[in-house]
Amino acid sequence: MHWLYLAIAVAFEITVALSAGKAEGFTNRKWTAATLISGALATFALSKALLTFNVGVGYALWTSVAGVGITLLGALLFGQRLSWGKGIGILAVIGGVVGLQLSGGA
C-alpha cells in the first residue's frame, strides 16, 4: 500500500510542476486550480507513504522519480529542449538531494 501511495505522490508532484508551468503566475485559473489541488494531494499521499517508508528513503525516491519525470515530460509536452548541460545540472541537483536524504539526518 505504501508503494501505491508513493506512486500517487509522484504522479501528483509531476502534475504540480507541469500545471505550475501552465498557470502563468496564477493568472490562468484552470491551471492554478490544478496546481493547488495536485499540490495538496501530493502532500497528502506522500505523508501517507512516509508513515511506512523510512522518511529519507521515501523522500529521496519521491523527488528523484518526480524530477526525472518532470524533465522528460517538459521536453515531450512543452517542447523544452534537453541539452547535456541542463541534464548534467538536473542530475547533480537531484543526485545531491537523494544523497542528502540517504545519508541520515532528516
Place this chain on the structure above:
Amino acid sequence: MSANNQSSARSWLMLLLAGAFEIVYALAVGGSEGFTVPTWSLVGIVFFLLTLWALSMALRTIDVGIGYAVWAGIGAVGAAVLGPVFFDETLTFVQYLWLGLIIAGVVWLKLADRPSAAEETVDQPRQAQAVGV
C-alpha cells in the same frame, strides 16, 4: 537581449523565492504537528500558496525540469542547514559534500539556462521566441 536577461534574472529570483517559501512551509508543517496547531497550520497553508505561486512565476521562462530541480534542491539544502539550528541535529561531513553538489548543480543550471542565439532559432514555439536577437 538585455530584456531577456532581465526577465531571466526575475525568473531566477522567483525560483529562489519559491525555494525559500518551501523551507518556511516545511518548518511550519513540522511545527503544526499534523495540522493540530492552528497558528503553524495557517502559516503552512499561506506558504504552500506562496511557494506554488512563486514557482509558477519562475516557470514562465525557466524550463520545468530545471525549475523543479532547483526548487527541490533549495528546499533540501534549507531543511538540512536549518535542522541543526531549530532541532537537535548535526550535519556530517558527507552531508556537507551532498550540499555542495546541490549548490554547484544550481549554479551550473543558472549558467546553462542562458539560451544561446542558435538554440532560440531552433526552438519551436517557446517563450524565448518573444526575444528579439
